[in-house]
Amino acid sequence: DTEVTQTPKHLVMGMTNKKSLKCEQHMGHRAMYWYKQKAKKPPELMFVYSYEKLSINESVPSRFSPECPNSSLLNLHLHALQPEDSALYLCASSPRAGGPNEQFFGPGTRLTVL
């Protein structure tokens, strides 16, 4: 299995809702990433997990809460989002975080906040 999967593909939520995004990989990678991508822009890094521990938080608002239950799974819990949080959320993985290795991206979750 050489892919990163993300569910759901699309998500529409209100500003008072709580929802979660899920990411999964079975490549044995030990680093996983969350990115946010606005239209016509490059991905912006949000979080990095290395060996299931949060290693980088790019000053992301607390309404985004990441979780890494095991080495294959990465979740992003969403609560009280704002309309400007609408974007494509990408998950990625790489063999390790402590080196210049390539990242493998999932197809993304298109999030719309009403």
Add this chain to the structure above:
Amino acid sequence: AQSVTQLGSHVSVSEGALVLLRCNYSSSVPPYLFWYVQYPNQGLQLLLKYTSAATLVKGINGFEAEFKKSETSFHLTKPSAHMSDAAEYFCAVSDSSGTYKYIFGTGTRLKVLA
């Protein structure tokens, strides 16, 4: 600090013509460089990577890139464009400060004309 510059936010070529997408980097240490392609509403797919081995790197879908240290460039080329090459292309450098996170260029939208 490292940075990546992609010249030309939009490039149009005729089908069958040469594709040239420009990427220049700034780095005080030997960089690790990547080209990714993103089709509409999809994640990023790795085209090729430079990791200080051969300066001419061949990737998928007929793309290649040449690392030129003297010009601090890593331009992406393809001899003959196909309609299916129409997409957004991102150049990225792996940060060498210890985090190894990606620093993305702003992207180039490739349009292929019939």
